[in-house]
Amino acid sequence: MKVIYAKDYEELSRLTANIIISVINLTPNPVLGLATGSTPIGTYSALVDANKRGFVDFSETTTFNLDEYCGLNPSHEQSYRYFMNSHLLNHINIHKDNTFVPDGLAADMKQQARLYESLIEARGGIDLQLLGIGPNGHIGFNEPDTVFHKETHTVELTQSTIEANSRFFGSSELVPKQAVTMGMGTIMAAKRIVFISTGKAKEKITKRALFGEVTPEVPASLLQYHPNVTAICCFN
Ligand code: F6R
Numbered sequence: 001m002k003v004i005y006a007k008d009y010e011e012l013s014r015l016t017a018n019i020i021i022s023v024i025n026l027t028p029n030p031v032l033g034l035a036t037g038s039t040p041i042g043t044y045s046a047l048v049d050a051n052k053r054g055f056v057d058f059s060e061t062t063t064f065n066l067d068e069y070c071g072l073n074p075s076h077e078q079s080y081r082y083f084m085n086s087h088l089l090n091h092i093n094i095h096k097d098n099t100f101v102p103d104g105l106a107a108d109m110k111q112q113a114r115l116y117e118s119l120i121e122a123r124g125g126i127d128l129q130l131l132g133i134g135p136n137g138h139i140g141f142n143e144p145d146t147v148f149h150k151e152t153h154t155v156e157l158t159q160s161t162i163e164a165n166s167r168f169f170g171s172s173e174l175v176p177k178q179a180v181t182m183g184m185g186t187i188m189a190a191k192r193i194v195f196i197s198t199g200k201a202k203e204k205i206t207k208r209a210l211f212g213e214v215t216p217e218v219p220a221s222l223l224q225y226h227p228n229v230t231a232i233c234c235f236n
Pocket residue numbers: 034035036037038039040066067131132133134135138139140141
């Protein structure tokens with residue numbers, strides 16, 4: 001694992017965007033795994049800027065998002081589809097049919113999860129997966145548990161995640177209690193992973209994930225077993 005300490009959030013975002021741009025420029029029909037949340041917002045804005053300046057072309061890129069809340073319509077302002085459209089996808093030259101976010105409204109979640117896995121496989125797997133980390137060590141919505149969950153699945157969100165994400169909804173009561181997420185196996189199958197973490201509050205859990213014991217109690221710790229991870233951190 002390569003760990004980079006960025007001097008500030010700007011630098012973290014620029015470095016992350018630059019790695020994504022190189023993968024897009026070097027890979028035929030690149031497939032990106034994307035994350036939502038506050039951490040990647042600067043990266044997405046750097047990608048939009050690079051696309052506008054002609055430094056990167058998304059016309060052959062496919063994207064798969066890590067997760068989605070159950071029960072939220074894609075037009076809901078807090079849905080992850082809405083987030084992706086407004087922070088990145090609406091502003092770059094990507095074909096929208098090549099952008100995938102799990103369907104939080106699917107009637108049969110198990111079937112939808114299988115479909116998501118097979119769509120990823122059909123596109124040749126994920127070339128680069130971007131990850132943030134939750135305050136409890138989650139990646140995607142793989143919450144701390146006694147086991148690692150392999151494939152895309154539905155999860156009950158922990159109180160810690162509900163509270164952490166209540167800042168987007170205004171109140172913890174309004175945060176959906178379930179979500180659908182890529183599994184740890186789906187994430188670990190990505191050819192390359194870029195993990196980003198920012199802010200003093202994330203320092204302890206990030207260091208535990210990157211350098212501590214590998215345990216499903218800190219899902220991100222499994223990344224230590226991935227052969228190609230770049231972690232870009234800024235704890236200032
Ligand atoms: C979101 C996701 C989550 C976030 C994590 C950190 O798609 O997969 O694991 O990356 O909750 O969120 P922020 O960046 O808001 O601190």
